[in-house]
Amino acid sequence: MRLVVIISILSMSLLSCQQAIFRDARKVDAELDSYRLRDAGQSVTSVEACWKKDSLLVQLIDSVLVRSNDIKIGFLNLAMSRAQYTFDRGAMKPTVAGVVQPSLRRFSKYSMDGVGNFDTQFSPNISKDQIIPEHLPDYMIGLQSSWEVDLWGKLSKRKRASALRYLATEAGQQWYITSLVSEVAGMYGQLVALDQELDILKTNIAIQNSALSLVKIQKEAGVVNESAVQQLEAQWLNSRAQEGLVLQQITELENQLRYWLNSPNKKIVRSQYPFNCSLDSTMYAQIQIDQLERRPDIRQAKLELEAQLLNKESAELALKPSLVLSGMLGVQGFRPEYLFQLPSTMAYQLIGGLTTPWLNRSALYSNINRENARWKSLDLAYQNALLKGFLEWDTQVKSLAYLQRMDQLKEREVMLTKGAIATVGTLFTTAKANYLEVLTAQQNALRSELELLEISRKRWIHAIQLYRVLGGGW
Numbered sequence: 001m002r003l004v005v006i007i008s009i010l011s012m013s014l015l016s017c018q019q020a021i022f023r024d025a026r027k028v029d030a031e032l033d034s035y036r037l038r039d040a041g042q043s044v045t046s047v048e049a050c051w052k053k054d055s056l057l058v059q060l061i062d063s064v065l066v067r068s069n070d071i072k073i074g075f076l077n078l079a080m081s082r083a084q085y086t087f088d089r090g091a092m093k094p095t096v097a098g099v100v101q102p103s104l105r106r107f108s109k110y111s112m113d114g115v116g117n118f119d120t121q122f123s124p125n126i127s128k129d130q131i132i133p134e135h136l137p138d139y140m141i142g143l144q145s146s147w148e149v150d151l152w153g154k155l156s157k158r159k160r161a162s163a164l165r166y167l168a169t170e171a172g173q174q175w176y177i178t179s180l181v182s183e184v185a186g187m188y189g190q191l192v193a194l195d196q197e198l199d200i201l202k203t204n205i206a207i208q209n210s211a212l213s214l215v216k217i218q219k220e221a222g223v224v225n226e227s228a229v230q231q232l233e234a235q236w237l238n239s240r241a242q243e244g245l246v247l248q249q250i251t252e253l254e255n256q257l258r259y260w261l262n263s264p265n266k267k268i269v270r271s272q273y274p275f276n277c278s279l280d281s282t283m284y285a286q287i288q289i290d291q292l293e294r295r296p297d298i299r300q301a302k303l304e305l306e307a308q309l310l311n312k313e314s315a316e317l318a319l320k321p322s323l324v325l326s327g328m329l330g331v332q333g334f335r336p337e338y339l340f341q342l343p344s345t346m347a348y349q350l351i352g353g354l355t356t357p358w359l360n361r362s363a364l365y366s367n368i369n370r371e372n373a374r375w376k377s378l379d380l381a382y383q384n385a386l387l388k389g390f391l392e393w394d395t396q397v398k399s400l401a402y403l404q405r406m407d408q409l410k411e412r413e414v415m416l417t418k419g420a421i422a423t424v425g426t427l428f429t430t431a432k433a434n435y436l437e438v439l440t441a442q443q444n445a446l447r448s449e450l451e452l453l454e455i456s457r458k459r460w461i462h463a464i465q466l467y468r469v470l471g472g473g474w
Contacts, residue, residue: 054271057188060257064184065177065474067262074173081169088162092155094147099330101140139339142330142347149325154317161310168303175296178472182464184260187253189460191270194250197453201243204446208236211442235442292389295471301385305378312371318364321356389469396466403459410452417445 052058065071150156212232219229254268292298331339332347339345357364424441 054188056269056271057185060188060268060270061181061184061474064180064257064260068180068260069262070260071177071180074176078166078169078173081166085159085162085166088155088159091148092150092159094145094325096143096145099140099142099144099328101138103138103140105136105138107136133334137334138332139334139336140330140332140347141339142328142332144326144328146324146326149323151323152317152320154314154320157310157314157317161307161314164303164307164310168300168307171296171300171303174473175300177474178296178468180260181472181474182468184257185464185467186461187257188270189464190457191250191253191268193453193457193460194246194253195270195272197450198243198246198250200446200449200453201239201246204442204449205236205239205243208232208239208442212236239446292386292393292469292471295389295469298382298385298389301378301382305375305382308371308375308378312368312375315364315368315371318367319357319361321354324353324355326351326353392465392469396462396469399462400459400466403455403462407452407455407459410448410455414445414448414452417441417448420444 148155212229215228215232219226257268258264258266293302328347328349330347331342331345333339333341333345420441
């Protein structure tokens with residue numbers, strides 16, 4: 001029966017502790033949420049719309065965000081930052097510890113305690129049970145508490161600084177996710193472009209091979225010389241070499257994606273069709289630099305600066321006096337059977353101390369100087385983040401405008417060079433054009449097609465970067 005009662009008491013104690021932990025966790029969440037700025041997010045829906053239509057890309061990004069070890073490390077860092085806030089939050093509250101303290105001591109016969117205790121044994125004012133033995137046991141069961149009163153706001157500043165650092169870590173994690181999404185989307189776009197480049201090379205290799213076969217026939221007929229055969233064959237070999245280079249680039253990009261997927265043999269499935277991410281750059285030409293403050297990396301730099309300012313002020317307040325209250329409450333006796341003879345065995349102690357640093361203040365001043373230098377450093381880092389964000393936005397918007405004009409011109413060029421190949425091919429078969437014209441037409445067509453593909457790839461990359469520059473999100 002006694003065992004059942006003990007187990008019931010322990011179970012109720014554990015349940016109450018768990019409920020207290022959950023309540024405290026909810027309270028921490030509420031406090032951290034109170035430090036957040038409202039409407040801190042920024043919509044980039046119009047930027048995402050042009051590339052989120054590809055379901056294979058969306059699936060790839062989702063898989064990376066779930067499987068990436070770097071993402072998991074970031075969330076663990078976030079958990080550590082949250083734990084640090086909980087620790088700094090608890091520093092403002094009294095600490096209470098349970099104490100079970102048995103001890104044994106013997107006083108010297110030539111000391112005040114020894115002589116006094118010996119004489120007490122003969123006093124008529126004490127009972128037999130109160131006689132102090134020579135070997136004196138002492139049993140103490142109770143609670144000890146200590147509390148530093150936050151006279152100057154030093155502890156509250158540390159708590160707020162810790163909360164801001166947590167939010168900075170959270171913003172840093174958001175920025176890493178945004179950067180990773182843009183990296184994955186950019187690599188996916190490059191892979192699609194390389195697939196298309198491979199198709200263009202294979203088509204041109206087939207065309208060049210046909211032209212080379214025709215030139216060889218014409219050489220045997222005495223229409224052209226060996227030079228024509230050698231130049232066309234050299235062009236054909238050059239195209240085949242480019243094909244190997246493209247395959248190498250595809251392997252590198254796929255392996256980088258496999259690293260993020262944490263799967264060395266994962267097949268990178270992607271669209272086989274050309275993509276188009278045509279954005280009107282004028283939509284983003286009116287963004288001001290203060291709007292860029294909502295970017296996670298800039299928000300992180302600002303939060304770290306605000307947290308460091310509070311740390312600097314807290315370090316300066318360490319020079320002021322500190323008030324610490326401590327106490328003890330419990331039962332005490334020199335025999336276990338006496339412990340619960342209340343109220344006779346009740347014992348307590350209250351202590352209050354006001355301390356101020358006087359000598360050897362150099363450590364405090366050095367800490368102040370260190371925190372002040374770090375604050376100045378973070379202030380410069382925040383200015384750099386703002387300037388970098390503005391220049392990145394300016395680069396992406398202007399580049400999109402330039403590439404849009406280039407794309408229109410290059411499409412016209414590709415159409416003309418393809419027509420030239422057909423025209424020269426017909427003339428060559430009727431001996432009205434020489435091999436140099438065929439060679440030149442093929443080279444121009446291949447070059448213009450690859451340049452148009454490169455422009456398309458750059459437009460994709462700049463659209464992805466604009467998503468990142470504007471703050472992203474997933």
